[in-house]
Structure formats: structure tokens, C-alpha cells
Amino acid sequence: MRRQAPTLEDVAREAGVSRATVSRVINGVRNVDPAIRETVRQAVSRTGYAPNQAARSLVTRRTGTVALVMSGAGDVSDEEQDAFAARALTDPFFGRVVSGVVRQLRPRSMHPVLMFAETAEARQEVVGYLRQGSADGALVVSTHADDPLPALLAGAGLPAVLFARPSRPVALSHVDLAHRDGGRLAAEHLLGRGCRRIVTVSGPLAVSASQERLAGFRDTMARHGHAYVPFVQGGFTVDSGMTAMTELLAEHPEADGVFAANDLMAQGICQVLRERGRRVPHDVAVVGFDDSSVAVACRPPLTTVRQPVEDMAAAMARLLAEHIRGARTEPASVVFDPELVVRESA
Amino acid sequence: MRRQAPTLEDVAREAGVSRATVSRVINGVRNVDPAIRETVRQAVSRTGYAPNQAARSLVTRRTGTVALVMSGAGDVSDEEQDAFAARALTDPFFGRVVSGVVRQLRPRSMHPVLMFAETAEARQEVVGYLRQGSADGALVVSTHADDPLPALLAGAGLPAVLFARPSRPVALSHVDLAHRDGGRLAAEHLLGRGCRRIVTVSGPLAVSASQERLAGFRDTMARHGHAYVPFVQGGFTVDSGMTAMTELLAEHPEADGVFAANDLMAQGICQVLRERGRRVPHDVAVVGFDDSSVAVACRPPLTTVRQPVEDMAAAMARLLAEHIRGARTEPASVVFDPELVVRESA
DNA sequence: CCGTCACGGGAGAGCGCTCTCCCTCCATGG
DNA sequence: CCATGGAGGGAGAGCGCTCTCCCGTGACGG
Secondary structure, X not given: OOOOOOOHHHHHHHHOOOHXXXXXXXXXXXXXXXXXXXXXXXXXXXXXXXXXXXHHHHHHOXXXXXXXXXXXXXXXXXHHHHHHHHHHHHOHHHHHHHHHHHHHHHHHOOEEEEEEEOOHHHHHHHHHHXXXXXXXXXXXXXXXXXXXXXXXXHHOOOOEEEEXXXXXXOOOEEEEEOHHXXXXXXXXXXXXXXXXXXXXXXXXXOOHHHHHHHHHHHHHHHHOOOOOOOEEEOOOOHHHHHHHHHHXXXXXXXXXXXXXXXXXXXXXXXXXXXXXXXXXXXOOEEEEEEOOHHHHHOOOOOEEEEOOHXXXXXXXXXHHHHHHOOOOOXXXXXXXXXXXXXXXXX | OOOXXXXXXXXXXXXXXXXXXXXXHHHOOOOOOHHHHHHHHHHHHHHOOOOOHHHXXXXXXXXXXXXXXXXXXXXXXXXXHHHHHHHHHHOHHHHHHHHHHHHHHXXXXXXXXXXXXXXXXXXXXXXXXXXXXXXXXXXXXEOOOOOOHHHHHHHOXXXXXXXXXXXXXXXXXXXXXXXXXXXXXXXXHHXXXXXXXXXXXXXXXXXXXXXXXXXXXXXXXXXXXXXOOOEEEOOOOHHHHHHHHHHHXXXXXXXXXXXXXXXXXXXXXXXXXXXXXXXXXXXXXXXEEEOOHHHHHOOOOOEEEEOOHHXXXXXXXXXXHHHHOOOXXXXXXXXXXXXXXXXXXX
């Protein structure tokens, strides 16, 4: 079957009109006589015609594809490189990002190409991919504060939107959360519950979101008379949460409240607490961050600072679409507000 | 900057050679005089030339892009549709698939476009996407036994490779696990530990892998004198595992062993067991399936049937690449063997 | 009754590349 | 010394589309 796919020319011949007319019908531009339009439509379905995207892209300079880039640390060792994709995708956070992005892209008939930029080589590949016109723009989910990718993209004049504010200012639109407020919310809640010996497990400090959450948390604590809050740096994984909590418990066995910079770590923390015979929230209250799927799956369900990831991702996609079609030229910044979701853990 | 991207023509003029020669240098075909090659290379970097993929695809009929399709049930309601992507990506299983696929695709400079085919419309979009040459082929991770997508793809003569054997035979290559053997492994292990009152939580029976695991498990149990094994159908999620176990415990409080069709459910089962005061594995032994990231994160770490998902995904990508470049014309079938991984839960 | 204009359709010039021919040049052997 | 052939380079024909320009037609007003 279909030894040779039918072209516009074939359809035009079949319908007895010119190529231009068929093109008009297919793309719905300008008025075409209803009778002719119908004839063309029938010719299209009779021939089983499907427009060739490459030919189309060649002249429109648009592909309908965007790169969805999970951008990582500065550089990563070989064995880590393999795990990068798996780890990124295992985090419920990324699932939500993809979900939000896809929801916006679909009605625009755009499609995301998944890319990972964890090494200098991979970053060059992303830039090259865009420069050769394989994708119209990039959505970058950058975890590392000094990720070089945004600057590369901006330097090449490529349309891109970032998740998270870049540490060094760069001429790209971005979407972010008011992480500082999130930290404040967590502190106020723990304080409000009457917790007095509060500790915290931060995210990797190389991630600016971690720094902000921690800063907001500490500032609020300080304002309420807790000048010093013991903390340990975690890695945003369940495991790292467990390790961190074990460490904190060794030095501060009297702790009665803990703020974890994400839900995954909060889950690990709850686990360690339970193993040590501490009841959550009775003995120790735990506040997470994200309000991801694990927040409800966790025992007890987590009180957490909600980050509207899907909406943020959707905003990213919308911004990028605007940049691509030229409806927006100046970089924009959209900041979302966090929200405390009270469940059982605190 | 770059008002107009440089073309082959520009580079050729800059280097003082013909377009054809520049093309040869860039694609590394045929012999080119080393001196000229160097001149061209310099002209390329001086102009900052990047080949236009659309123009290239137009003539080569190849894009270097493959669709990575998460194909779902027959049809799905509107509210489920939104959640589909998020759910699919949250399951650690998909992360492993993507990781394996990307590892194979990268060295071939191919890229995956993420697509979700959970409705008839979405399936048509996938087929259309391939038909218009936006992608060279499809990798389909099909969960539902009677997923119509494989047949659509095969019918259109499009290169595609499936994860999981299709229920109705279809002329496409596929990669699968010997699920039946996996079920057998689980049964033998529980029996070997001395469990006598064994129950099981299956996956959704609409998924053929679930049926196979269950069948393998039951057959082995029957062969060892357990004609009937109480079972409840789960949904491959932590939640559904909890619900299922609660139900099973109500009717079979004396249970001393349980086989869960995946690790996520096994995790939920362990949680319920602990809440009910049953010690794992002392009172009840639990065997999971997959050996995903949660298997090690779970308390206690899960004894589970390992599915080499990354390798399977890599095999898929390799097969598809072969089909695309025409190195393979007949559909192939690659079946991997499961392996029991003994940890603490059983 | 003729000029004007809006509307619908066709012709054809590219978009930027690859790839098949063909041509030239030089090394080689009889 | 000339026929032969292989290697390296150039010319040019597309690939399948979009889009600008142009042309014919019929409605309308002066």
C-alpha cells in the first residue's frame, strides 16, 4: 500500500483545481467557493492525502514542535547521566509539568520533544536542535541555579520560557512560584500549632527554589524569636529525607516540628519518625512542599505548601506560544502564589 | 542578530566551493580533499551555519524524530483525560521506559516526541502525526489489552514497536516480558518460605500483563495443591493496593503471604499491613513486581520480580531504528525473562 | 453603458537541502 | 604516448508545500 504518498498536486488533479486552491481549503485561508471546497474535501479523503510537514515547515519556518528540556546541574558524571532521565521522570513534579504543558500544547497542535540537558554536550544538542529549526522554541525546567542553558538559548536568540527564575538575569520569559512566601506559610503554620523546637530539611542549596524556601522559612522563624533553626540539606528524594531526619534527630531529639522543602522528603521524614516511635503529628508535626501525589498517599496525609505546578506549566506553554508567533517580544515574568494545604501531618 | 540564518549557499560562497561540496563535508559522505574540507569547516563556523532540518527532511524523508506514545484504554472521560498524562508519568515504570529509550536514541541523534493516546481523537492525532512525516516511527507503550492503536498503525503501514504483546495479533514488532514466569517466580518464593494462606492483588485485568502474571501465579499455586487463591483486582497504584488489601484482610484475616502485581501496590499493602499490626515479613510476606524505585524505598524493602524495563525500552528503540532504516522488514518479537530479587519483605 | 472593485481562482517562484549525473584532472598501465 | 579509470568537484533537478502576484468575472454605482 501507499507506495508513494499522494501530494497536493495529486489532490489538485483529482479535484480538477490548482494546487493553491487545495492548499487554501486545507489551511482554511481566504474564501473558497463552498462547492469547490466540498469537491476538494472529497478528493482529499479519496486520495488519503496527508500534508507533508517537512515541506510545510520549509516555507512557514514553523514545525509545531517545542523542546521540553529537563535541565540539570552544571555537569554530571557518566553513570549519573543515565540515571538523570529516570530520576527526573520519577519525581511526581515532572509528571505534573508535562501534564500542564501538554494540556496547553494540544489545542495548538503543538508537540513536546523530551530532552535532557545534564551535560555541556547535551546542552549544545538542545541549542543545535532549535537552531536547525527542528523545534520552534524551548520550555526549560531548570533545577540548578547556575544552569548555563538559559544564557545559551537567550544568546542564540531562540524563543524559550523557563520554569524558575534564573539566578543571573537573562532575557527570557519565566514562570515561578513565590517560594519565599511558601517558606513563610510553613513556618507560620508550625508556629501556630505551638511547635517550639523546629528543624528543617532544605532542598539542594544549588537550587534557587531551595534557597528561597529556606530563606522565607528562616526569616519568619527569626521574626518570631527563633533566631536559629537547625537544618540539614537534602536532595529532594525520599532517601535523602530519611538520611537528613536521622541526622537531625541525633542532634535534636526533642524536635517537635519539621519543615521539608518537598513532599518526597517529608515522606521519608515521616517514615524515620515512625520508626523512631514518634507519632506524626502528635509528637512531631511535619510540613511538606509541593502538594504532589505523594502528599495524599503518605501516612499520615501531608500538610503541605501547594505549588500549582500544572498551572505554572500551562502558563509556560502559553507564553512560549506567544513568543513563537511573535505576539510577545519582551520577556515576561509570571509568579504564582503558594497556598497552605492542611491535612493530617501538621 | 542573525536576521536571516545562513544557508548552504552562503557557506559555499564563503568557502569558494559549490553547495554540493559543503553538503558532502557536513554529512561526511564521499571523499573530499582534506584541504577543501578544512576550508569548508572554517566557513561553517565563521558563518555559524546550522543545516535546516525541514529542507533536509523534505528530501531524505527522515526527521530523526520518533513518537513515544503512552497509549491508554479504549476511551476515557474528559476529567480522566487531563489526569492521564500525570498519572502515566508519575508511575516509576514510565520513567524507566523513557530512560531506556533515550539512551538508545541519543547516539542515533533521534528524539522522542511525547504523545498520549487515551481517546479515539488522540489516536488519530498520533497516526496523522506519523503520516504527515513529523516522526519516522512510533514506540507504543500500551497498557490496555484491546488498545486499537497498534492496529491503526499497522494498517497505515507505519513503523512502530510495541511494549507488551498485543492481544490480537498485529504485524508490528514488540518487546515483552515473560509475565507468566514472573507470576511463577513469586508463587514459588512464597511457597518456599512456608506461606500457606496466600492471597494476591492483581493488576487491572484489562491489561494483558496483569492476566499473565495472575495466570502464572495461579497455575503454580494450583500445581502445589492450592486450587484456589483469593484475589482482588487492583489498579497498579498505591491507593488501589491499600484498598485491595483492606478488602482481602477482611475476608482472609489469616493470610500469611501476598503477591502484588506491581511494587506500587505492594507498597500500599505493606502500609495497610503495618496499620493492622501485622509485621512484614514475619506475619505476612509480601512479593511485588517490577523492581522499580519504590521497591528499595519501601519499608521493608520489597522482595520483587524484576522486570528489566530499561533494557526492554532500549530494545524497542533499537528495533524501531532498524525498521525505520529498512534494516528489518519482518516484525520481530523480543521477550525478556523476569528475575526474582529477594530483599526483606518476603 | 462603462469604470471600479471585491472576490475567487491559477501560475509560478521560491523555501534549503540532497543526490544523481556529468565533467575534469591526474595517475596508471600497456 | 595514449587509452583508461578512479577520484573529486560542480551543475541542476527536484522534494512538497506556501504565498504573492495576477487575472477573469460579475455586481454595482455614477
